[in-house]
Amino acid sequence: MIVVHTRSAVTEALAPHRAAGRRIALVPTMGGLHEGHLSLIDAARERADVVVLSLFVNPLQFGPGEDFDRYPRDLERDAALAGERGTDLLFAPSSAEMYPHGATGVYVTAPDLASHLCGAFRPGHFDGVLTVVAKLFHIAAPDVAVFGRKDFQQCVLIRRMAEDLDFGIEIVAAPIVRESDGLAMSSRNVYLSAAERADALRLSRGLRSAVDAFRAGQRDPAALVARVRDELHEGTVRAEYIELVDARTLEPVEHASPGDVLALAGWVGKTRLIDNVELKDR
Numbered sequence: 001m002i003v004v005h006t007r008s009a010v011t012e013a014l015a016p017h018r019a020a021g022r023r024i025a026l027v028p029t030m031g032g033l034h035e036g037h038l039s040l041i042d043a044a045r046e047r048a049d050v051v052v053l054s055l056f057v058n059p060l061q062f063g064p065g066e067d068f069d070r071y072p073r074d075l076e077r078d079a080a081l082a083g084e085r086g087t088d089l090l091f092a093p094s095s096a097e098m099y100p101h102g103a104t105g106v107y108v109t110a111p112d113l114a115s116h117l118c119g120a121f122r123p124g125h126f127d128g129v130l131t132v133v134a135k136l137f138h139i140a141a142p143d144v145a146v147f148g149r150k151d152f153q154q155c156v157l158i159r160r161m162a163e164d165l166d167f168g169i170e171i172v173a174a175p176i177v178r179e180s181d182g183l184a185m186s187s188r189n190v191y192l193s194a195a196e197r198a199d200a201l202r203l204s205r206g207l208r209s210a211v212d213a214f215r216a217g218q219r220d221p222a223a224l225v226a227r228v229r230d231e232l233h234e235g236t237v238r239a240e241y242i243e244l245v246d247a248r249t250l251e252p253v254e255h256a257s258p259g260d261v262l263a264l265a266g267w268v269g270k271t272r273l274i275d276n277v278e279l280k281d282r
């Protein structure tokens with residue numbers, strides 16, 4: 001695995017692959033790598049000859065008072081994990097390399113899609129995400145880019161950006177990887193105390209309970225959301241939102257159907273976690 005820190009080094013490292021007509025896949029991450037991220041490397045490898053993983057804690061997508069300063073950063077550990085899993089090129093730029101003119105210039109925005117779910121509580125967050133992903137798309141110019149469904153709204157926004165701005169990049173949304181007890185893997189899980197870790201499980205349990213109710217015939221979104229709330233009720237998790245939405249428009253639905261997504265964000269102590277599940281008939 002080659003590790004580079006500049007945009008020009010990415011271009012240089014990928015030039016021979018491009019010249020040889022090899023397919024290039026990009027996996028954007030903020031590091032703090034776990035099995036969820038590593039599964040994206042596998043998905044990328046299945047679809048391409050060359051796997052590029054970016055590792056950048058993007059200041060643009062953190063709001064004031066959020067966890068930018070304490071976000072896990074360990075390049076050595078992440079590089080070892082990424083390399084072992086089969087990454088060919090690791091791109092770990094500094095903020096100055098990514099934003100040489102500072103972070104106040106030009107943004108990519110999607111005001112409608114970003115007004116829902118997480119976007120309603122994290123103003124500017126998705127402008128930061130779309131802007132950095134657009135830059136990474138230009139820097140690596142991949143054929144395919146792989147994201148995790150764990151960040152469901154992000155997947156919808158990026159797919160839309162790739163289409164609307166004619167990036168010509170295939171966007172893959174890979175399944176959520178969970179701990180054996182059901183908690184969705186997240187770089188932020190390291191913030192949790194043992195007691196909080198136990199309580200955090202209520203998020204995935206609540207979603208599972210709603211899925212069971214849907215399979216048993218419940219089609220009322222409020223009743224499905226109530227199943228999640230019931231699970232959170234006993235513990236210390238504070239729901240920020242729990243919503244059943246159309247998977248394409250992110251608008252709340254009036255009647256639950258297969259393909260709709262039940263998404264939530266919750267606070268466990270000072271840690272904000274997200275999770276979601278797609279409703280299926282069986």
Ligand code: AMP
Pocket residue numbers: 028029030031035036037039040146147148149150151174175176177178184185186187
């Ligand atoms: P992050 O480093 O949190 O920005 O995430 C980088 C990529 O990994 C995003 O596309 C996430 O959706 C994805 N990801 C994070 N956690 C998981 C997970 N538990 N399962 C699958 N993908 C994930």
